[in-house]
Every structure is written in structure tokens, then in C-alpha cells.
Amino acid sequence: MTLKIYGIAASRTSRPLWVAQELGLDYQHIAQVYEGGGTRTPEFLALNPNGHIPVITDDGIVVWESMACTIYLAERFQGPNGLSLAAQSHAERADILRWSFWAVTECEKDALTFLMHRIAMPEERRKPELAQQADRRLALVLQVLEQHLQNRDYVAGERFTVADICVASVLAWVQRADAMAACPRVAAWLERCLTRPAQLQVRVMARNRGKT
Template sequence: MTLKIYGIAASRASRPLWVAHELGLAYEHVPQPYQGGATRTPEFLALNPNGHIPVVDDNGVLVWESMACALYLAGRFQGAGAESLAAVNHAEQAEILRWSFWAVTECETDALTFLMHRVAMPPERRKPELAVQAAHRLLPALRVLEQHLQDRDHIAGERFTVADICVASVLAWVQRAEAMPQYPRLAGWLERCLARPAQIQVRALARRSTPS
């Protein structure tokens, strides 16, 4: 069996890569870039007709969309060399699904805007006011997660799961936002997630895939 993960680690492909490293999976990493038309070739469009990374190829089973990739791998490889990241009951599954989708619908757009205009884009192209506005729009969502974490250390259940990966992978983009100190439980949870060895390994992959 061959498991392949397509996409440079400095992209949303970091999500399935993080799951793979948490579970100790043997996989082939295809560091597919997203620039320069690389995802518009006939070969890549045969994997994902939308022309986006990441793509997971599990011995011919194709999965796209980064959150779907992460959730698929967690469910597919339960207990592969590590404690399972998947739900162990219906209540945990409900938490995993709702918070993973919450991260996309309530946070990702503004988190990405903040990242691009505060860090990622060349300074001459940044519009600081857009980063400020995005951080302000995130406050209600961050408050919801802060309240959720008041009596728990993880998003779902009593252990680290794929829900923590899905949500942390989005909120990592705004870790330096001025709003974060207002939410100490959220900030502490995010710091712990990003300090995990698997996440550190994925960041190392990302540095190698980012031009200096």
C-alpha cells in the first residue's frame, strides 16, 4: 500500500502532514507547489480537478480539501503507531466535526487575511488596515473557543485529536494577533498544540519548501 500526500508543507497541506506525523504513518510526500501553474497540469488535474493542494492518495482513494484530508487520515489510520486522533464515540465525533467546520466557516478567511497582510506578503503589498480589520472580525469566534476551553484542555474529549489539529492549523495564522492575550485559555491551548513534535517536524518541512 502506498500513501501519498501532495502539497508543499508551507500550505494547507500542513494539515494532513501534521496528522501523518502524529500517527507515525509511512507516506510519500510529493511537495507539489501551487504557484506557476503547477497544479493546472493534466497530471495534477487528474488527481484534483479543482487544481488545488493538498491531495491525499491512499492507494487510489483520492481525497482533496485540507480539512477533509486531515479527517480522512485520522479515521483511516486509527492507532497506527500512536494514540488515535479519531473519535472513540459519537459525542467526540460530533465535537470533531463541528469544530473542524467551524474553523473553516468562522475563522479561516479572516485568519488568512491577517496572515497575508501582517506576515506573508512582501511589505510593499501589505495593507495593514486589512490585517487590523480581520483581527477585529475574529474576536467573536475566538471568544466562543475561549469559552469552550474554560473547563477542558482539548477541543474534543479528554485528549489531543484531529479536531485540535484542524482548529490549531487555522489559528496558528493569527497567533501573534493583538487579540490573543485577551483569551488566555485559547492562547495556552494553541501554544501547546504548536509545540507538539509532529507540528515542529511539519514546520521544518515548510521551511525547506519556502524560498529564502
């Protein structure tokens, strides 16, 4: 076995793990934690000098940054019977790239703020006004995806691809946001993504390995 995925499932490592589960890959999951300096050891910094998870290694190739790991796995591997999450045309590749980067640049910061200050942090540490501000900003951003999904079921092409994994992994953090409630197409698409068996398996892994 040469493919290794480092990082706990209850983190951005869930993204490459989701691809691996969708494709039924043979891989070793190394549940590398980041608390307590776990990613600042010389051994881990030799893999990722930034000291962050996830990291994947594949027969001598090292990839870090969660979206890069996710897209790499989708392009590198296929599942049973040629199942592919990667682009099959230039048009699909354009959609995969632009929407994956959109999720990072337009959504992730506010989605994480909402998650932390509405759900994840202990209540005494939350700042509700920060969650509300993030929710308001996301209301405009999510309308872009709402319009994109007007006549389609998935983000790229006519099938489930790595683009759906990249975008859904971010928007999963804001399922309870008012911004999501105002976007029924996005909400329905997100529900389809998050109820896929591979994603449910990653959630079980997250519960078993601790939380971010």
C-alpha cells in the same frame, strides 16, 4: 507504499502532514508546488480538478480539501499501540466535526487576511486596515472557543484529537493578533498544539520546501 500526500508543507498541506507525523505513518510526500501552474497540469488535474493542494491518494482512494484530507487520515489510520486521533464516541465525533467546520467557516478567511496583511506579504503590498478589520472580527469569534476551553484542555473529549489539528492549523496564523491576546485559554491551548513534536517536524519540512 500506497499513501501519498501531495503539496508543500508551507501550505494547507501541513494539516494532513501533521496527522501523518503524529501517527508515524508510512507515506510518500510529494512536495507539489502550486506556483507557475504546477497544479494545473493534466496529471495533477486528474487528481484534483480544482487544481489545489493538498491531495492524498490511498490505495485508489483520492481525497482533496485540506480538512477532508486531515479527518480522513485520522479516521483511516492508527499509530503505534493503537494511538488514535479520531473520535471514539459519537460525542467526540460531533465535537471534531463542528469545531473543524467552525475553523473553516468562522475563522479561516479572517485569519488568512490577518496573516497576509500583517506578516506574510511584502510590506509594500500590505494593507494594514484589512488586518485590523480581520483582527476585530476574530475577537468575537475566538471568544466562542475561549469559553469552550474553560474546563478542558483540548477541543474534543479529554485528549488531543484531529479537531485540535484542524483548529490549530488555522489559528496558528493569528498568534500575533490582538484577538488572541484577549483569549488566554485559546493562546495556551494553541501553544500546546504548536509545540508538539509532530508539528515541529512539519515546520522543518516547510522551511526545507519553501513558503506559501
